[in-house]
Amino acid sequence: MRIIFVGDVMGKIGIDTLSSYLPRIKATLHPQVTIVNGENASNGRGLKAEQFKAILAAGADVVTLGNHAWDQREVNELLKNNDNLLRPANFPGNNVPGSGMTVKQINQEKLAIINLQGRALMNPLDDPFTKADELLKELSDSEMHVFVDFHAETTSEKAALAYYLDxxxxxxVGTHTHVQTNDARILPKGTAFLSDVGMTGSYDGILGVKKSSSIQRFLTQRPTRYEIDDQGRGQINYxxxxxxxxxxxxxxQINPDRPLSEL
Known part of the structure; x- marks a missing residue:
């Protein structure tokens, strides 16, 4: 089974870049399942129905979220009504809208897709390690394939979970930090791991926001309103x-320095 996993879609330029390149990526690589992290799709903060539909139209089968999952009010209904939209499974409390896991039938095989969020340097959610154990116990089919989008800040926590689940x-595969890491590898017991898949959005901004916003923050050490960089050149990381x-x-990656022709 082949899976394509696309990193955090950031703003309108992220949607446009995804819509332009994902169909061509799929036509070349022929995946059975395509998963896209869309938690920054609505101007960098969460997901609305408009962006969810656009990501599906671009070719996603499942959309995952992260720490901005609840930034848009309408996501509650989206999560309730779509089993192909996931939020991190380890959000605390009862009656959390939606689910952090879905199971897809792919020809004669099954794939469970799990969305988890880290806690190091992030909001104190429930333990993702324990939650992973709980979700795996729910999967009765021992032959089922399992993929995890771990939305986390630190590479140490991402590696720790990967080795824990090896x-x-x-x-x-990690998301959230918006920079693709160069550590794709197979762990000793066979699990594939990548610390961060990167982002889909502006190639000329800083992590998807305008350079001026980020530079001003570092120059002044005062709160700065980050603005999404929705102009110029795009990139897709997967x-x-x-x-x-x-x-x-x-x-x-596909970006101005690594064009589609090199796919």
Whole structure:
């Protein structure tokens, strides 16, 4: 089974870049499942119905979220009514809208997709390690494939969860930091791991926001309103996972310095 996983879609330029490149990526690589993190799609903060529909129209089968999951009010209804939209499973409390896991039938195989959020340097959610254990216990089919989008800040927490789940899931890929890491590898017990898949959005901004906003923050050390960079050149960051008897993972980018022709 081949999975394409696309990193955090950031603002309108992220949607436009995804819509332009994802169909061509899929036509070349022929994935069975395409997963897209969309938690920054609505001007950098959360997801609205308009962006959710656009991400699906671009070719996503499942959309995951993260720490901005609740920034848009309408996401509550979206989560209740769409099993292909996930929020981190370890949000605390009862009656949390939606789910952090979905199971898809892919020809003769099944794939469970899990969305978790880290706690290091982030809001104090429930323990993602314990929540992962709980979710895996719910999966009765021992032959089921499992993919985890771990939305977390620190590479240490991402690596720790990946090693904790090594041999129990097929892949753990990090999101949130918006910079693709160069550590795609297979762990000792067979789990594919990448610390961060990167983002989809502005290539000339800083993590998707206007350079001036970020520079001003560092110059003054005062609160600055970040503005999404929705003009100029775009980029898409993603990874390809081939899961089966022997898992494989490869990180990939399309941007002005790595054009589509190099795909």
């Amino acid at each position: 041999g129990r899931v097929d892949g753990v 990874c390809i996972l081939d899961i089966g008897a022997k898992n494989k993972i490869r990180a990939a």
